[in-house]
Amino acid sequence: MVRLLLLPVLLWSAAALAASDDSGRVVFDYQMNCQGCHTPDGAGAGSVPAMQGHVGVFLQSQAGREYLVRVPGSATSALSDERLAAVLNWIVYEFAGDSLQSPFTPYTAAEVAPLRKHPLNEVDDYRQHVLRAIAGADARE
Amino acid sequence: MNFFDKVFEQRSRQLAQRSSRRGLLKGLGAMLVGGASIPLLPVARAAGAEGAGRPVEEGDPSSCDYWRYCAIDGFLCDCCGGSANTCPPGTEMSPVTWIGTCHNPADGRNYVISYNDCCGKSSCGACLCMRDEGDRPVYRPDKTNDLNWCLGTSSVTYHCSTAIVVGVAFDD
Structure with a gap:
């Protein structure tokens, strides 16, 4: 009986260990490509916007979802499509908190690849446009 | 009956009165499952990560070669x-x-x-x-x-x- 009980626990530990290996890679990618400006906890500083408790807002619209990929820091990073998608998902899971209002469909390499070919030029304008549209939609609800 | 027999009898009876027949199984089960899940706790994971991520330090931090x-x-x-x-x-x-x-x-x-x-x-x-x-x-x-x-x-x-x-x- 004890053995039967133990089996799922062991399987669970193995899965958790495998996941932590992946999370080590994704944390490293975040550190090397994002953390310098976005800070370790995504709080930002000075003119670097806070992702902590905020990044989920962008996922309320398709344009916002695309913004997170097309923003130059993402689109032009040295990461592969797979690793960029993994970092973006990690950022959402780690930092979105209550700003994520609906279930999150993770980014995939296939989704990220075509979007990052069109990095944003007027980032601030596009960002404001996206956030205003989302705020407007919220107000109408 | 000699002294040792008395002591052992007393202890055995005490043990029988105080513990249930499946107590050992319960305790052992809890220990195995609990022990197996300790590495899943965030505290244990953080401690492990810290240990794994801590560099061996050598050299002089006031020198450019550090x-x-x-x-x-x-x-x-x-x-x-x-x-x-x-x-x-x-x-x-x-x-x-x-x-x-x-x-x-x-x-x-x-x-x-x-x-x-x-x-x-x-x-x-x-x-x-x-x-x-x-x-x-x-x-x-x-x-x-x-x-x-x-x-x-x-x-x-x-x-x-x-x-x-x-x-x-x-x-x-």
Whole structure:
């Protein structure tokens, strides 16, 4: 009986260990490509916007979802499509908190690849446009 | 009956009265399941990560040759009243930093290093080091150290640089 009980626990530990290996890679990618400006906890500083408790807002619209990929820091990073998608998902899971209002469909390499070919030029304008549209939609609800 | 028999009989009866027949199974089960799940607790994971991510330290943090300074471009805070990890009194650590990796010869591993600048006082002037490994041109602004990284601080005046280990690097 004890053995039967133990089996799922062991399987669970193995899965958790495998996941932590992946999370080590994704944390490293975040550190090397994002953390310098976005800070370790995504709080930002000075003119670097806070992702902590905020990044989920962008996922309320398709344009916002695309913004997170097309923003130059993402689109032009040295990461592969797979690793960029993994970092973006990690950022959402780690930092979105209550700003994520609906279930999150993770980014995939296939989704990220075509979007990052069109990095944003007027980032601030596009960002404001996206956030205003989302705020407007919220107000109408 | 001799003394030992009496003691053993007493103890056995006490044990029988106080413990249930399946108590051992219950205790053992709880121990096995509980023990197996300890590594899943966030506290245990954090402790493990810290242990795994802690470099073996060798060398002199006030020398340009110190392993963490592989990409440094500036004055060592260790020579300016601070340390490789901390800012000198009267300065403010910039939260926005240049991040790179350095090889630690003492344990043969690569670590992620955050070069947090200390800001708010004029240049320290001691121990100028320019090793610049992994430095990229300014068109890669996040990977160039030729600009002032006193960003997000109340003052943009550069004083000196720290070199803080923030993680273990993954090899590609």
